[in-house]
Amino acid sequence: MKRIIVCFVIATLLLSGCNKNNLLNASKPVTINLWHNYGGLMKETMDSLIDEFNDTVGKEKGIIINVTAISGSATIHEKLKMIVNDEPGAPELPNITTLYPNTALMLVEKGLLSTIESQFSDEELSMYIPEFLEEGRLPDGNLYVFPTAKSTEVMFINTTIFNRFMKETDVSYKDLYTFEGILNVAKEYYKWTDAKTPDIENDGKTFITYDSLFNMAQTIYRQIDEDLIIDEKLNLSSKGLKSFRNLYFEPAVKGYTAIYDGYGSDLIKTGSVVASIGSTAGVLFYSPTVTYSDNLTEPASYLILPYPVVEGGEKVAIQRGGGMSIIKSNEQEEYAAGIFLKWFTAPEQNLRFISSTGYLPVTNEAINIVNEGSSITDEKVKILLDAIKEMSEDYTFFYTPIIINFDELQNIFNKDIKDYTLRCREEYLNLLDSMDEEQAFNHVNKLFEEFIAQRWEFEY
Secondary structure, three states: OHHHHHHHHHHHHHHHHHHHHOOOOOOOOEEEEEEEOOOHHHHHHHHHHHHHHHHOHHHHHOEEEEEEEEOOHHHHHHHHHHHHOOOOOOOOOOOEEEEOHHHHHHHHOOOOEEOHHHOOOHHHHOOEOHHHHHHOEOOOOOEOOEEOOEEOEEEEEEHHHHHHHHHHOOOOHHHHHEHHHHHHHHHHHHHHHHOOOOOOOOOOOOOEEEOOHHHHHHHHHHHOOOOOEEOOEEOOOOHHHHHHHHHHHHHHHOOOEOOOOOOHHHHHOOOOOOEEEEEHHHHHHOOOEEEOOOOOEEEOOEEEEOOOEOOOOOOEEEOEOOEEEEEOOOHHHHHHHHHHHHHHHOHHHHHHHHOOOOOEOOEHHHHHHHHHOOOOOOHHHHHHHHHHHHHHHHOEEEOOOOOOOHHHHHHHHHHHHHHHHHHHHHHHHHHOOOOOHHHHHHHHHHHHHHHHHHHHOOOO
16 A cells, blocks of 8 residues: 555656646747846846847747836835735736845735745755845745845945045045044045135035945944844844944034935045945946036046944945745746746856846856956956955855835935934034034934934933
8 A cells, every 4th residue: 555655656746747847838938027127237138138038948948038017126116015905007917026025025925926946946046145045035934036136235435536635644445444444534534625625614525425324224233243123123222323323423414424315326426425335236337437516527446345344343244136036826837937037047147147247146156257257347346356255255244134114114214314414414514603513513413312212212
């Protein structure tokens, strides 16, 4: 009887494998609709890769990849949210979509995503960088977001301006490896530029900007072994917030750090700042020239350094980047979607996809090729690789918590902190007419503490 059962199980498995192979028919191709958020050069490469897949593997097996939406991550999130909530005018779900794990969580709770493990074997998954896979696992333990390209954050510095500044002051690039060192450099830069116009008071220039205050805060917390988000709420009653306040709020109020609703690459190309901290994926947006407010221009050269560390803290940086998910549909379409993801993330295709960008490939084989630098032609990307290599050897990377209200917390934090810091900056400048710098800052600092306590209802 046992032999009969064993034979039946083996036969069933063999038949199911054959059935899966028979799901596709080259003479009756299945169309797989895809949403993605890749623009610019990445869109061109994406288009080229999809055409190649359709003309080769897709043609052979009977799969057609059809891009039905190209939108930013926020727009895709909103479209998917409309679908989850059954809102009027909601679009039809695609078969594959790019998204972040927090968006995927929303879909999983409605039973709309297929697990990646259903299409990939353990051996196939072992080819991918484990940390990148783990970010796509949701609380139920299953892998739903498959990595296609990843990034981290680094510091971009316009060396054309910094070298002039360095020659006339007692600062160096070594000062830029810690947040405290950056603060001291920014203070000196403000004084240096302010002195250029002795007839105008307090018109010094900002030194640095941060693309995401939320990422900055999360990273500072992690570097001192704390978490910004606990139990789906902001943890603002710890030394982590005090560190963030000292390293962002104070220099921003005093004019050393920019308060800006945009990307640092925009401020660097106008000479409004010398340095910017943001995603490695933004490397191509840093202009080779600076155009000042008086329309004078000059070439810009760049140095890219690892993410700064709080003095005495651990070398920790954020791991960023979404991936692709397979929408639940039917066995044939899910199988076809899995074949495309395997092909798209294989080393040859993945390297072409991230070529000349600041994204990192997702397989061990491909990242080894990138570390050798043999396939990189863009000079800024080559410089970026040096920073990434240093970080990959010395840093620990973390990814953000996978919670349903993550985007809400991020948006509230970024907007509220920036808005109130700007108000405090304006108040500080007004107070300088009647107070010295220390008195003026102490006054707005107290306002900031009261704001945080009232806004998030805790005792500071």
